[in-house]
Amino acid sequence: MNKKRLVVIGGGAAGFFCAVNAARLNPGLGVTILERGNKLLAKVKVSGGGRCNVTHACFSIAEMIKKYPRGGSFLKKAFHHFFTTDTITWFSERGVELKTEADGRMFPVSNSSQTIIDCLLREANRYGVEILMNAEVKEIKLNDPGDEGVDTKFVVTLGNSKAIFADLICIASGGYPKLIQYDWVKKQGHGIEAPVPSLFTFNMPGNDITELMGISVEKAAVKIAGSKLSEEGPLLITHWGMSGPAILKLSAWGANELATGNTQHPGGYHFTIMVNWLPDLNEHTLRERMQQLRFDIAAQKMINRNPFGLPNRLWEYLLRQTGINELLRWADLPAATQNKLIKNLCAQEFKVQGKTMFKEEFVTAGGVQLPDIDHNTMQSRLVPGLFFAGEVINVDGVTGGFNFQNAWTTGWIAAKGIGEVL
Ligand SMILES: Cc1cc2nc3c(=O)[nH]c(=O)nc-3n(C[C@H](O)[C@H](O)[C@H](O)COP(=O)(O)OP(=O)(O)OC[C@H]3O[C@@H](n4cnc5c(N)ncnc54)[C@H](O)[C@@H]3O)c2cc1C
Numbered sequence: 001m002n003k004k005r006l007v008v009i010g011g012g013a014a015g016f017f018c019a020v021n022a023a024r025l026n027p028g029l030g031v032t033i034l035e036r037g038n039k040l041l042a043k044v045k046v047s048g049g050g051r052c053n054v055t056h057a058c059f060s061i062a063e064m065i066k067k068y069p070r071g072g073s074f075l076k077k078a079f080h081h082f083f084t085t086d087t088i089t090w091f092s093e094r095g096v097e098l099k100t101e102a103d104g105r106m107f108p109v110s111n112s113s114q115t116i117i118d119c120l121l122r123e124a125n126r127y128g129v130e131i132l133m134n135a136e137v138k139e140i141k142l143n144d145p146g147d148e149g150v151d152t153k154f155v156v157t158l159g160n161s162k163a164i165f166a167d168l169i170c171i172a173s174g175g176y177p178k179l180i181q182y183d184w185v186k187k188q189g190h191g192i193e194a195p196v197p198s199l200f201t202f203n204m205p206g207n208d209i210t211e212l213m214g215i216s217v218e219k220a221a222v223k224i225a226g227s228k229l230s231e232e233g234p235l236l237i238t239h240w241g242m243s244g245p246a247i248l249k250l251s252a253w254g255a256n257e258l259a260t261g262n263t264q265h266p267g268g269y270h271f272t273i274m275v276n277w278l279p280d281l282n283e284h285t286l287r288e289r290m291q292q293l294r295f296d297i298a299a300q301k302m303i304n305r306n307p308f309g310l311p312n313r314l315w316e317y318l319l320r321q322t323g324i325n326e327l328l329r330w331a332d333l334p335a336a337t338q339n340k341l342i343k344n345l346c347a348q349e350f351k352v353q354g355k356t357m358f359k360e361e362f363v364t365a366g367g368v369q370l371p372d373i374d375h376n377t378m379q380s381r382l383v384p385g386l387f388f389a390g391e392v393i394n395v396d397g398v399t400g401g402f403n404f405q406n407a408w409t410t411g412w413i414a415a416k417g418i419g420e421v422l
Contacts, residue, residue, distance in 0.1 A: 003030040006418055007156055007166035009137045011035030013044050013404055014390025015172035016120045017411030018418075022170075023127035026419045031129045034156070034164065036136035041117045043174075047404070048105070052113030055087045055408070056401040057100040067402045069198070069253045070365055071395025075406065077375045082412040084405060090412075094119050105401050135159075139184055140169060140386075153385050168421070170378075170387040170414050172407075175364025175396075185368060185392070189382045193394040195366035198255040199248050202273065203354035204241035208317070213239040215311050221279035222246050225272040225349070226264020229254045232279055237314075240356055242273075245399065251355070252398045255365040258355075269355045274347040277318070278308055286342050290333075298331035305330065308345070318344050363403050367394040377417025378410055385421065387414040 008019045011033045023031040039045075044052055058064045061079045065072035088098055088106070096119045098106045108115040124131065136159040143155050143165070152165040175195060176182055182192045204210060216236040223230035229250055236244035250273075251258065261267025278286065289307075297305055303326045306315040322341045324333070333341075372381050373388055380386040389410040397403045 002151070003028060004167040004422060005030040005032065005152065005165065006168040006170065007154070007164055008033045008170045008172055009156070010172035010174055010390070010392075011037075011040040011131065011133070012172060012174050012390060012407070013041065013120075014174075014392075014407035014411040015170070016041060016124065017408050018170045018172055018387070018389045018414045019129045020120060020123035020127060021412050021415030022418050023129050024123070025415055026422060029418070029422065031127070032164070032166075033124070033129060033131045034135040034137055034158070035131065035133050036159070038133050040131065040133070041120060044116055044120075044404075045113050047113055048107060048401075050113055051107045051111050052116045053105045053107060053399075053401040053404065054091065054098055054116060055084045055106045055405045057104045057106055058084055064402075064405075067400065068395060068397045068406070069255065070193075071370060071393065071406070074370045074373075074375050074393075074395060075409065078409050078413055081376070081416070082409045086412070087405060087408045090408070091116075091119065094123065103400070132164075135162075135164075137173070137184065140188065142383075168385050168387070168418050170389055170418070171368075171392055172389040172411065172414075173392050175367060175391040177364060179366075182367070188380070188386065190372045190380065191369035193366040193369055195364045196255050196259040197355070197357065197362060198252045198365040198396050199362045199399060200251045200355040200357050201238065201243035202241045202247055202251070202350075202352040203269075203356055204350055205353055207241070207350060208321075209237055209350065210239055210241065212237045212311075212313055212317055215314055216244060217277060217310065217314065219279055220246055221276040222250055223274045223276075223347075224250065224254060224258075224265075225274060227254070227257060227262060227271075229257065235275070241352065242350070249398050252365075252396065255396075269352065271352050273350050273352055275350065276346050277310060277314070277348065278345055281346070283342055283346050286346060287338075290338055290342065294330045294333060298329065300330055301326065302328050302330055302333065318348075321348070363391060363396045365394075365396045367392050370394055374417075376413070377420060378414035379417050379421070387417060389414045 008015045019031050065076045097109045099109045139157040141155050154166040156164040179194050220235040221232045231246050231249040233246035234244045235246045265271040378387045390407040
């Protein structure tokens, strides 16, 4: 009897995880990965600055799903099948130990993404997964009776017109930047959420703040004017604007709104943000602190006495923006100027005009709509025998290893689901 054949489309993290697990769990199954490029696991290689941030040391599903601007409730159920703890164990059982950094990100102890690639390639080899490169899928069709290869359910057409026959398919082709690129996936009737970029930094061309490039603040709160979007975390001033976790998280949660706009701002990445440089204080508590400072350090020049632990250059900049000169002492701070300083410390406004993709990690929000996929198996609800895994699904996380965890979880569930329909 001929072996049943699973064709996995995409040689990235999700495709490999599905392929190697499906081959291992189902010894009777032949597995082929089709990769359009001439490199395998290309994003794994460059991820996490070449170290691969494999997952995040978060062991509560309720906490974990808060890191996914899209797809959190879908993953809530999926994580019950395969979670961060399973990722750690899976790699450990194959000789790859992970370590946790202070911020929770997990990397291989080797500090090299090649360790992850080698492990996945070894597994593919061990279980006889066939890999075809330069094999771009252009179309998937249900096989018609009478067609060549009729005993298989699907026929997959490649860019060179070659046909590949498959009993089962897993689409793990990652995110595409343009809606039209999803056409071959859409043909099967699946809804596609239009793609928009996520994880980008904010451009502020011509703004004086960029003169402070390289300065970072451990904790700032950033709010987008005219929206409910706000995030807290480290903020980095760059030569083009602002970056750092607080900004990247905002870009992820606001991916759709910032692209398309709302009644308060026009979209196209033009909006205003308010930065609270001292998020542990509010206007009221800050005013009280100021009153005390005017009394305690009355004779000291404001420029020489930065009482809030902000980087000195940022403090000097904030004083300049408020119109406070170098000679002004705390005791002589006029009430109106104090109000202005409080505003600049707690809610300084910046105009954002455009975005820059974050060089370390970017993802596409959008993809195959979640109601079309069964979270227990990753099987399409429309086309039995067709599965999905990874970023092609309308799920994306913030930075920190959450996107790879989505790839491992959905890849593994698809592998298991495939075994259930054999
Ligand atoms: C620079 C960078 C760094 C990152 N760092 C991290 C990190 O440290 N931690 C983290 O969690 N996330 C990180 N991410 C995000 C993470 O890499 C992705 O979320 C993850 O790789 C998605 O895996 P995937 O297998 O679904 O898709 P991909 O890795 O994109 O793989 C899809 C594969 O399918 C192939 N393909 C596409 N269309 C076809 C077709 N028609 N036929 C055949 N093959 C096709 C592609 O060539 C590709 O190889 C990073 C992303 C980038 C860009």
